[in-house]
Amino acid sequence: MGIEAVVFDIGNVLIAWQPERFYDRVIGAKRRKDMFAEIDLHGMNDEIDRGGDFHAVIAETAAAHPRWRDEVMMWHDRWIDLASPKIDRSVRLLRALRRNGVPVFSLTNFGIGTFEIARREYPFLEEFDESFVSARLGEIKPDPVIYQILEERSGLSGAQLLFTDDRPDNIAAAAARGWQVHRFERPSGWAAALVTAGLLTEEEAE
Incomplete structure (x- = not known):
């Protein structure tokens, strides 16, 4: 799959x-x-x-x-x-995926007030197909329920999802549900993972 x-x-x-x-x-x-x-x-x-x-x-x-x-x-x-600055290459990767027609979601631990501040400061946060924000959902990573909510709303199973996060506990919780995962350390590693997955070419991932 x-x-x-x-x-x-x-x-x-x-x-x-x-x-x-x-x-x-x-x-x-x-x-x-x-x-x-x-x-x-x-x-x-x-x-x-x-x-x-x-x-x-x-x-x-x-x-x-x-x-x-x-x-x-x-x-x-x-x-x-x-909460600054933005990580420019990661934003470019998000947009490259969208140009290729790949659905993109955010799954984030964020407050309601702080997310509104971030959206005003960083307009690219409006570019996701859907944002799964912990404070809105009443669940927080790495609780399995928040991952289940994303699966149910998207209609996708774990194997159909590729997830990146910088925290090992959040990655482990996703992997336990069968998600494909990448531990984010730097944008270059995430870019390489997206190329390996066949979602972007090396040129698109620059």
Whole structure:
């Protein structure tokens, strides 16, 4: 059974998502390490990705840690600086697949508010045939249910789907359902995988 659709993660595949790098630049590496050791900021973000209110979740975390209040609120007030820049070659690969008539979906852990910010900043996020966003669905990767939702809505089985994600746990969950998978590390590797799958030529994948 051949590949019928390609599924993209967004963070660190199409858009860089490196909060530590942002804070290193803004407050310095040592203070950032201290803050991240004291506060589970990625856990806070997971709550948003599960559907928690973008502002309320961050404001509550900031209030609980007054020593870091201003820094925590940067996660809200300067969110787009955490989620940048776009990964240009990955965007080109998305568009090359579309030109070849290959259906493309996004499967992403994203909050409702943050996804709206990202859509305004990165118009290519509107180019998917369908976006499967965790906060909208009430399910989050790597929970198997979110993969099942995509299968049911697309009408495709695992073997018909080629999925890329930067996180090993998300890749493992997809592989367990029979999806074809590629662990994203850099755009060149993803381009080679799409060529090997017969979805793009080497020229189209540049």
